[in-house]
Amino acid sequence: MADESTETSVSTGPLSRLRTVARTDGPYLLVLLLGAILITSLFASRYTKIGPVDELQHIDYAQKASRGHIVAVGEKFGEPAMREEACRGIDAAFQPPPCDAAVLAPEVYQEAGFNTAAPHPPLYYVATGIGARLLSALPGVDSFVTGARLMGGIWLALGLIISWYLLAELGLSKQVRLGICLTMATIPLVAYSAATVNNDALALAAGASTLLVTLRYIRGRTHWIWLTVVAAVVMTIRATNLVALMLCCLVLLLATRTTERRPGISLKQAIIGIGAIGASSVLAVGAWVAISTSRTVYPPEKIPMSQRFRVDSIGFETFLSNVLNGAPPTADHYWPAAFASSWIVLWTGLIGFAIIAGAVGSALEGSATPLRFQLGSATALAMLATGPLFVGIGFIQGHGYAPPPPRYGMSLIPACLACFALCLGTRKARFIAPVAAACGFALIVGVLMNGPIAPL
16 A cells, blocks of 8 residues: 555656656747757857847856856956957947957947946846856857857747746647747847847746746645745846736736636735735845945946936926837847848737737737736736836936837736737637747748848
């Protein structure tokens, strides 16, 4: 009898569950991993210049973090990062010093040489920097920057895999899940963020993990303590992941709504969940701000970028004018000129349309389908709140104002495409999701391999 119970416990233990996952989900997860690596490796091999969206700052931070040094506010670029830009060039009008210059002075680089990524928490940079050094030892990986960009493929794959399980939690079939996740990887903003060195590479993983844990908490499948863990981790990656936590709080609040088809969670459960997310994120951010402030080596208000965006006040019209900045979060206009094409613009527009249609359509489902209503309404509200939220944060933080770019809402993308799939319905989603993934992959891979496709 004892042997029988032992055998049963082993058969249902972690190893057994892992074998089951490998057998049922393994081939699909392998496709997601290979797809992410294909896009980022192609991008890294074809796009050799330093990206203009602060990539130099992120490279410098990752290089230093890989050696155990965390960049302080007011610190300037190190020689290795400056040498990378001098030799590679930058995808912008700025002209760096010659590659063979004997001495490189930070002052002649952008932002007068100040590393403006210093306020970011170090988690992404430590992991990426160490990974980049390991990858740099492989054949064909010629530099730290190439290794760091290839790490973006790992982060993209992580985001897609977590999104796979998020979509499973929402009851979508494997065919639909695979199509939606691969489509996610072909969004130009996502591909660019994963294939260059920047902490937006983990935005999909942050957004998918927070929503997955929230849905499992609502259904009684996980303890609220996991909400605190996930909230703390995503906020120590990048503060813009706050929008994903805002989305989760809205979902919890809307989940208290009871319908004939589905009872809602209690108000107490919602308050506990929201409190766990809020307290954990505040503590994580507060701890990092305290550490960062104590290590400041130069007054932040004197850094050129801070002075450039400094304002004395902002009014209601400023908040109002930024309401649509994050709707959709995929609308960032930047794409490398070397791969520019009207087809890329069209694909970005189609993805944006699908996101808006999915969120609004799901919200309008109403009481007929409570889950779609909750997720669609919360996603739509979070997209609209992204711009005003970061306007307020920027002003409170340092009396600064710059229109928040759509990429600040990147962590909402898994929820956005989940809404689209739910809104389509089972039969349509099984057809549209794989077709969208195939079209997106053909476009992105074709552009990266052959340069721009003929103009539309």
